[in-house]
Every structure is written in structure tokens, then in C-alpha cells.
Amino acid sequence: MSSRLELIGPQGLRTDGRRFNELRNMNCKPSVLSQADGSAYIEQGNTKCLAAVYGPREARTKAQVLHNRANINVEISLAPFSMEERKKRSKSDKRILEIASAVKQTFEPIIMTELYARSQIDIYLQILQFDGGTVQICINAATLAIIDAGIPMKDYVCACSAGCIDDEPVLDLNHLEESNTPELTVALLPKNDKITLLQMESRLHIDKFQQVMEMAAKGCKEIHTVLDKAVRENIKDLLKKSSI
């Protein structure tokens, strides 16, 4: 039975050899696509995501025009080869639409959309490989791509998940862990420690809630340093290239 699965080994290590409070290995690179205004590629453990941002540009249909701010459009697709079982997922899958709407609503108050009235910002996200934490990687990739596109934002948005295995809070769940434990995803603005997105599935006792949320928030801060470093390095590269 899957519920009897040992998620913590005898040495106190998790199935992929991490400790309780350890993030998965994170790799990220902005500016990976030539056509997009901004793009980014992120790996968090075995979950891989590619993001492209277009805009601010003219809205595609008149119905999408907002007279006082830019409209944000988010599309997420899961590659058919991203999961164990090869399967084509339709774009109207409820789960994917839910994540897309969560990403959209997360960025709406953060991007300074009021500067670009009557225009549209498109965020396209492609999950290339899936191993848990779809929401968090989508948000992190989108943040990096929006920064790369030069669209003004109030702050970074960093997302991270945390869960609870045998009453012990654990950070950054992989797919095996998230299907067997409660999972809490937090998106944080690192500058003022405010939470923009909070999602949880499965059952967690309220006494543990604060502990798990604080752990996820700590993970968000770690992710922030990684993203910030990637952005700064990218800018340094650009400066070097332009000075020649």
C-alpha cells in the first residue's frame, strides 16, 4: 500500500537523500529564448520548467482590453513526456487551468500593470519534466522571465512547498512525497515577508500549520537568493557583451 511507504529512512533522510529542511538542487537561467521578450529555464530537482513572457503588447482581442491596466494572460502546458506515463494532456484540464489562474492572480498585484493600460502581457509556461511542485516552479519561472523581460514588478515572487511527514515539517516536496502527505505551497514577497499565494491539499492539523508555513517561507527566501544571483549574473554577462 502506498500509505505504508517509508518516506523517511532510518538515518532521518528522505527518499532522495535530503534532510528535512533541505531544498532540491536548483538550477536557473534567464534569457534562454531568442523570440520572447523575456524567458527563463528552471530546474528544481527533477521538475523542469521553461517560461516565456511576451509583452506588454497589443491585446489580442478587444474583450481582453482593460482601460486602466494591462491584462495578464497565463498559459501552462504539460509536455506529454513529462510524466511517467506518456499522456497528452488537454489544455482545458481543470488542474492546469487552476494553476494558470493562480499564477495570473499572483502576479496581478505584483506587476505594475497600471503602467501599461490597454495592453496585454502573455506568460507561457511549459513543464518539461514533472516531479512535484508544479505551482511553485511555475511561479518561480514566471518571476525570472518577467524580470528578464524588463517588466516592472514591486518585488520578486518566490514560491516553495512544505509538508509534514510523521509530524515533522519537511521542505520542498517531490512527487512521491506530495502524493502521500499534506502539501502547502507558499508564494512570498521576500522584501516585506507578505504571502501572496497559499494553497494546501490533504489534511494537516491546525497546530502544525504555522510551523509548516514558516518552513515554506524560509524555503522561499532561499529560492530568492538563488533567483537573485541568477538575475545579477545575467545582467553582468549582458554588460560585458555590450561594452565590447
Place this chain on the structure above:
Amino acid sequence: MVKEFESSINEKDFILQGIKEGLRLDNRDIYDFRQLGITFGPDYGRSEVTLGNTRVLAKVSCEVMRPYQDRPAEGMITLSTEMSPMAFPSVEPGRPSEEEILVSRILEKAIKRSRAIDTEGLCIVANEKVWSIRVDIHFLDHDGNIIDAACIAAISALAHFRRPDITVIGEEVTIHSIEQRNPVPLSIHHMPICVTFAFFENGEYVVVDPTLQEEQIRQGDMTMTLNIHKEICALSKAGGTPLKMETIINCSQIATTKAKWITEQIQAALDAEKSKK
């Protein structure tokens, strides 16, 4: 597309000012729910919930089906939500709107993912036959906070539902009609209750159970799903205004008391219905 009806700027300012002073148009406290009404029947598994002017109808039905291959000994639960133009003038019929997707996902997480219903108890013959329970949720009137009303309607309809009794002899399955034998209730592990908060003025003011007008001027919302054992079954705050951690912890405390109150209301309504029969 029909544009949604919006309140005037004066009206919005008036409501917002009231919330800042701790007053609401319908004379409630900011942490109060509206009047909750739960009625059942006439047949099993049908409940109608009113929360102020919001009205939701839920109907549970069942049929025997072949189980999923990866879960041969578990029954199925399907939730279906329907937003008709009757309650939502801005909704285009036929195509699910973003709001509808979010509502149905929250309900799915609240009821299915939190394992509120014992699905293993719905198995008849492993690999061959299981009960498939279907909950149809119809929104009849929309005056804000449809999620909480829909959740109460769904869980109370499930608690009220009785499925036909069966006997299994070897491979032979007999389904007894309701007249032949007393139908059996579903086994419910816990009752998940959704509590929705609306936030104003960058998260400084919090309101429980927002009306439609309050929903139109809110800057963010959060739905917490809890049960009476103080377990959080689902939580959803999809973007919106950023919040401090203390606000969220505070909300979770309010939500526990509200969940307890609503559970008691559902239980009372179920008991009253039972004594009537």
C-alpha cells in the same frame, strides 16, 4: 459577453467605509456568517442550502460502475458544478468560466482529496463493480460566497444520502430496491467545511462570508477548509493582495470556530430531518 453588474463608486466607498468601522450592510459582525438554512428532501441525498440570499442545491445519486484500473477496490466520487445564467448573468452557457473551475477545484480538494468519504466502503466486487457517487451542485441564486454554500450543500447532501442495500454471493450481486430493504448511508470520515474570507485595504480588514457587493470590492480572498477535528483539509488563496503571516494564522483561528458552528448546524438539520421520518 455580458458585463457583470457593478456597484457605483459611491456605493463601493460606502461599503468599504462601513467595513473599516466594523459595520456591514446586513447588520452583521465582520466575523459573522449570514443566516444559514439547510433543508432536505423529499428524496434521499437532496439538500438545499441558503446563506443569506445565496442559494445552492445539491443532489447525490449513485450507480454501479467498473472501477479505475489503478484503484480496483475503491468507489468513485464525482462532483459536478453548474453555473447557469440564472444566477450568473455574466456566464456564457456551455463553457466553464474561470470562477467555475476554481469553485469545482476547491470543492474537489475539500471533499475528495481530504478523503471525507470512505471510498473503500463503496467497493462491491474488487476489479468488477463499485459504487459511483455523483454530486450535482446547482447554483440557484448568487449573492456572494458560493463556495461555502456549495460545500455545505454537498457535504450535507452526502450525509443525508442513502444508497440501496446489496448482497453479494460469490460473483452474484443483488441490488435491493429501497422498498425491499432499508437503504444504507455512506460512511463519512469527517465533514469538511469551507470558510471564505475577503480582504480589504491591503489585507488590513478581514470579513467572513462576503456578499456579492463585498466580493466586488475585495482585494483578495482566501478559502480555508476545516473539519471539526481542527484539521485543515484544503486551503486556497490564489494570489490577490499579499498578506502578513499573522493575518493568516488569525484567520485559521476564526475558521476553526466557524467550522465548528456550521458542523453543528448541519448536524442539527440532519437530526431534525431524521426525527420527522
